[in-house]
Amino acid sequence: MALLDIQNLVVEFQTATGWFRAVDGITLSVHEREVLAIVGESGSGKSVSMLAVMGLLPWTAKVTADRMTFAGQDLLKITPAERRRIIGKDVAMIFQEPVASLNPCFTVGFQIEETLRLHLKMDRKARRARAIELLTQVGIPDPAARLAAYPHQMSGGQCQRVMIAMALSCNPKLLIADEPTTALDVTIQNQILELLMRLQAEHGMGLIMITHNMGVVAETADRVIVQYKGRKMEEADVLSLFENPQSNYTRALLSALPENAVGDRLPTIAGLMEEFTPAPALASGETR
Numbered sequence: 001m002a003l004l005d006i007q008n009l010v011v012e013f014q015t016a017t018g019w020f021r022a023v024d025g026i027t028l029s030v031h032e033r034e035v036l037a038i039v040g041e042s043g044s045g046k047s048v049s050m051l052a053v054m055g056l057l058p059w060t061a062k063v064t065a066d067r068m069t070f071a072g073q074d075l076l077k078i079t080p081a082e083r084r085r086i087i088g089k090d091v092a093m094i095f096q097e098p099v100a101s102l103n104p105c106f107t108v109g110f111q112i113e114e115t116l117r118l119h120l121k122m123d124r125k126a127r128r129a130r131a132i133e134l135l136t137q138v139g140i141p142d143p144a145a146r147l148a149a150y151p152h153q154m155s156g157g158q159c160q161r162v163m164i165a166m167a168l169s170c171n172p173k174l175l176i177a178d179e180p181t182t183a184l185d186v187t188i189q190n191q192i193l194e195l196l197m198r199l200q201a202e203h204g205m206g207l208i209m210i211t212h213n214m215g216v217v218a219e220t221a222d223r224v225i226v227q228y229k230g231r232k233m234e235e236a237d238v239l240s241l242f243e244n245p246q247s248n249y250t251r252a253l254l255s256a257l258p259e260n261a262v263g264d265r266l267p268t269i270a271g272l273m274e275e276f277t278p279a280p281a282l283a284s285g286e287t288r
């Protein structure tokens with residue numbers, strides 16, 4: 001059974017000019033121990049689809065789907081209290097801006113321990129021991145002392161490590177990483193990716209990696225979904241995607257990689273207004 005199983009997800013936002021459809025019929029699933037990358041340019045609906053799973057969209061959003069289950073539980077029908085028991089515990093998410101994702105008013109130790117208190121009902125001593133263990137796992141030096149630090153006293157990379165520690169604190173079955181390295185220094189990006197991949201393998205989690213970076217896809221994913229304007233353009237295992245892309249949008253994305261630059265001109269996706277089409281297999285309702 002898939003860990004997360006979504007069929008025909010549609011997300012629309014109420015705006016001053018009417019309904020805006022940000023996600024248009026996305027179908028995806030992710031299994032235990034699997035890394036699924038969702039790739040696409042800015043605004044293609046990658047984050048909104050996952051925020052719909054987490055129940056974190058604002059009230060202006062209307063979410064519908066033929067199916068949205070996590071470990072067999074129907075996320076469309078569960079009560080808010082049931083959802084809170086799953087979200088943050090069995091499904092965790094980390095975001096693009098680690099510093100902004102942490103609360104500036106509380107120490108990182110308090111924020112990690114609060115997750116443990118809420119979800120696992122651990123007592124104070126056990127919480128502290130677990131928080132130190134988690135900071136050690138994510139490679140923060142002198143973890144006992146760092147628990148007393150506020151987010152502004154840490155670097156962006158360290159804050160992302162803290163976010164990862166918080167996400168892992170309740171041993172989630174699924175981790176959703178939304179552009180986890182985009183806001184970080186290039187030299188730190190690889191370290192955080194390596195950390196995520198090591199922890200994913202050690203914990204046997206399912207991982208959804210949202211990214212616009214094909215390099216990240218190549219390094220991390222088992223399977224890839226390419227999204228454009230809220231629609232799935234293609235789904236394939238990572239090798240097939242790079243070797244034999246089926247959608248003209250995937251081909252355009254791949255040909256726009258910086259390594260394909262000619263002279264001093266960077267490649268671009270030709271004719272943004274062009275009507276990109278899903279892979280033929282998707283158009284007929286299958287995936288490769």
Ligand SMILES: Nc1ncnc2c1ncn2[C@@H]1O[C@H](COP(=O)(O)OP(=O)(O)OP(=O)(O)O)[C@@H](O)[C@H]1O
Binds near residue numbers: 043045047212
């Ligand atoms: N609260 C909202 N109200 C109206 N439109 C929204 C809202 N949140 C997101 N959108 C729109 O939904 C579309 C998809 O946004 P989303 O953040 O999922 O894109 P993305 O693919 O994750 O891009 P990025 O890489 O920039 O985060 C965008 O056009 C965005 O402007």
